[in-house]
Amino acid sequence: xxxxxxxxxxxxxxxxxxxxxxxxxxxxxxxxxxxxxxxxxxxxxxxxxxxxxxxxxxxxxxxxxxxxxxxxxxxxxxxxxxxxxxxxxxxxxxxxxxxxxxxxxxxxxxxxxxxxxxxxxxxxxxxxxxxxxxxxxxxxxxxxxxxxxxxxxxxxxxxxxxxxxxxxxxxxxxxxxxxxxxxxxxxxxxxxxxxxxxxxxxxxxxxxxxxxxxxxxxxxxxxxxxxxxxxxxxxxxxxxxxxxxxxxxxxxxxxxxxxxxxxxxxxxxxxxxxxxxxxxxxxxxxxxxxxxxxxx
Amino acid sequence: xxxxxxxxxxxxxxxxxxxxxxxxxxxxxxxxxxxxxxxxxxxxxxxxxxxxxxxxxxxxxxxxxxxxxxxxxxxxxxxxxxxxxxxxxxxxxxxxxxxxxxxxxxxxxxxxxxxxxxxxxxxxxxxxxxxxxxxxxxxxxxxxxxxxxxxxxxxxxxxxxxxxxxxxxxxxxxxxxxxxxxxxxxxxxxxxxxxxxxxxxxxxxxxxxxxxxxxxxxxxxxxxxxxxxxxxxxxxxxxxxxxxxxxxxxxxxxxxxxxxxxxxxxxxxxxxx
Numbered sequence: 001x002x003x004x005x006x007x008x009x010x011x012x013x014x015x016x017x018x019x020x021x022x023x024x025x026x027x028x029x030x031x032x033x034x035x036x037x038x039x040x041x042x043x044x045x046x047x048x049x050x051x052x053x054x055x056x057x058x059x060x061x062x063x064x065x066x067x068x069x070x071x072x073x074x075x076x077x078x079x080x081x082x083x084x085x086x087x088x089x090x091x092x093x094x095x096x097x098x099x100x101x102x103x104x105x106x107x108x109x110x111x112x113x114x115x116x117x118x119x120x121x122x123x124x125x126x127x128x129x130x131x132x133x134x135x136x137x138x139x140x141x142x143x144x145x146x147x148x149x150x151x152x153x154x155x156x157x158x159x160x161x162x163x164x165x166x167x168x169x170x171x172x173x174x175x176x177x178x179x180x181x182x183x184x185x186x187x188x189x190x191x192x193x194x195x196x197x198x199x200x201x202x203x204x205x206x207x208x209x210x211x212x213x214x215x216x217x218x219x220x221x222x223x224x225x226x227x228x229x230x231x232x233x234x235x236x237x238x239x240x241x242x243x244x245x246x247x248x249x250x251x252x253x254x255x256x257x258x259x260x261x262x263x264x265x266x267x268x269x270x271x272x273x274x275x276x277x278x279x280x281x282x283x284x285x286x287x288x289x290x291x292x293x294x295x296x
Numbered sequence: 297x298x299x300x301x302x303x304x305x306x307x308x309x310x311x312x313x314x315x316x317x318x319x320x321x322x323x324x325x326x327x328x329x330x331x332x333x334x335x336x337x338x339x340x341x342x343x344x345x346x347x348x349x350x351x352x353x354x355x356x357x358x359x360x361x362x363x364x365x366x367x368x369x370x371x372x373x374x375x376x377x378x379x380x381x382x383x384x385x386x387x388x389x390x391x392x393x394x395x396x397x398x399x400x401x402x403x404x405x406x407x408x409x410x411x412x413x414x415x416x417x418x419x420x421x422x423x424x425x426x427x428x429x430x431x432x433x434x435x436x437x438x439x440x441x442x443x444x445x446x447x448x449x450x451x452x453x454x455x456x457x458x459x460x461x462x463x464x465x466x467x468x469x470x471x472x473x474x475x476x477x478x479x480x481x482x483x484x485x486x487x488x489x490x491x492x493x494x495x496x497x498x499x500x501x502x503x504x505x506x507x508x509x510x511x512x513x514x515x516x517x518x519x520x521x522x523x524x525x526x527x528x529x530x531x532x533x534x535x536x537x538x539x540x541x542x543x544x545x546x547x548x549x550x551x552x553x554x555x556x557x558x559x560x561x562x563x564x565x566x567x568x569x
Contacts, residue, residue, distance in 0.1 A: 022398070029396060031392075032411060038429065039429060039444065044421065101320075123331075126548075130541055132331060133533065235530065252420055256427070269421050273421055
């Protein structure tokens with residue numbers, strides 16, 4: 001009897017100790033959380049608040065109403081969507097065949113190709129943007145090549161417009177599409193395709209009825225990630241657009257640095273954030289969040 | 297044409313039938329890598345103008361870079377900030393990763409989302425948020441401010457790398473050490489840390505690179521004598537193009553590929569060996 005009671009006390013104190021230890025372990029995340037609270041939670045909360053405050057300090061929807069009514073803001077939203085949609089579509093169009101090709105190669109050759117995908121991924125954004133500036137300018141490599149080979153007689157305006165922005169953006173976004181798609185395609189069992197062809201499906205049919213549907217989750221995840229990064233992108237459109245392509249992020253920047261208009265900037269920011277969260281939430285249904293880290 | 301009749305897939309597709317895919321894929325691969333490589337010959341051009349391929353060669357842009365006190369100051373700021381970011385982001389991120397994995401309660405899932413939010417939210421919003429906060433606490437244009445902001449976006453990467461290393465590590469080893477009388481701290485430093493050290497080194501290198509490459513936050517919160525090199529590069533690219541950028545770009549490519557190869561080798565080394 002006494003032994004049993006002693007045992008119970010022991011269990012109880014051990015439980016307490018375990019709980020205490022878990023608390024200590026949670027405590028290890030405090031410095032991290034402190035930085036996030038100071039530099040993310042408080043500022044974003046404040047931005048949210050500011051977006052509802054007028055110049056006289058009263059509560060107002062005026063910043064949001066202006067987003068809807070003003071022609072200039074309408075134009076910016078349209079541009080941002082156009083660039084993001086086109087970039088995503090072009091990425092799908094050229095990223096899918098490339099990833100399919102790599103996924104069908106033997107391991108070693110595939111790894112080599114993946115290095116080619118990762119090189120731009122890890123080259124500084126500014127360096128790549130600069131390279132495109134060199135390639136796309138009036139007397140750049142592409143225009144010279146086109147004129148010398150007789151493809152066109154006048155240099156094409158490839159830069160300081162939407163075309164240049166799109167080319168640069170596609171180059172930067174492509175790896176974000178390829179990486180999740182490649183992981184998905186690698187995991188598709190080749191036996192399914194063999195089974196399909198042994199039962200008489202030709203290659204096209206085997207691809208469209210077996211392979212493609214199985215690769216859709218990776219494709220969807222990659223596309224959503226690309227789209228969401230495009231929405232908030234700043235550096236490349238600012239340089240390659242030459243001031244003619246104005247996206248939401250650039251308007252936020254100029255509202256603050258040139259016009260000191262925090263109200264307008266924060267309303268834009270809140271809209272951008274809301275869109276980002278919605279799209280990331282959808283994407284998180286297909287891919288784990290830590291695979292979606294974005295840069296730029 | 298025996299060559300084109302070679303079978304290239306497990307479902308008996310012949311090379312000839314797939315040729316179009318090979319050509320398309322190679323063209324796209326060139327599109328991906330060419331811009332990173334074009335910068336290197338550009339940097340040795342002798343011309344004032346952006347021409348490719350260069351008509352004459354020289355190292356004048358490198359000389360210009362190394363002799364310019366502004367570029368040197370900006371480089372020094374970037375290196376300082378990036379090194380300090382390693383020492384803030386790596387310990388904080390590692391601690392958090394360890395804490396998260398040892399306290400698997402229901403809120404850790406939510407905590408994880410909060411913790412990686414700095415790299416999920418558009419950087420422009422992080423930048424204006426941090427800028428707002430620094431205006432209030434008078435930390436704009438300060439080194440400390442840059443280090444904290446860069447740590448903010450480097451910590452999630454450290455967290456992800458170290459968490460995945462700890463996931464592959466058998467935490468029972470610590471229990472063994474503790475049952476033999478080690479304290480938790482001793483168990484961590486003597487048993488766990490040596491086994492995940494390569495992942496931690498690799499995450500530190502990535503923290504360095506994250507800070508060193510960061511543009512948008514620096515655009516808002518750095519300036520004057522504490523401008524970072526990326527900030528100066530961005531302004532130069534946007535406003536007037538200085539060929540010095542090509543030489544700096546080449547140096548950046550060398551640094552980042554060196555660090556990545558290092559990070560990869562450290563990351564690949566089986567941590568449990």
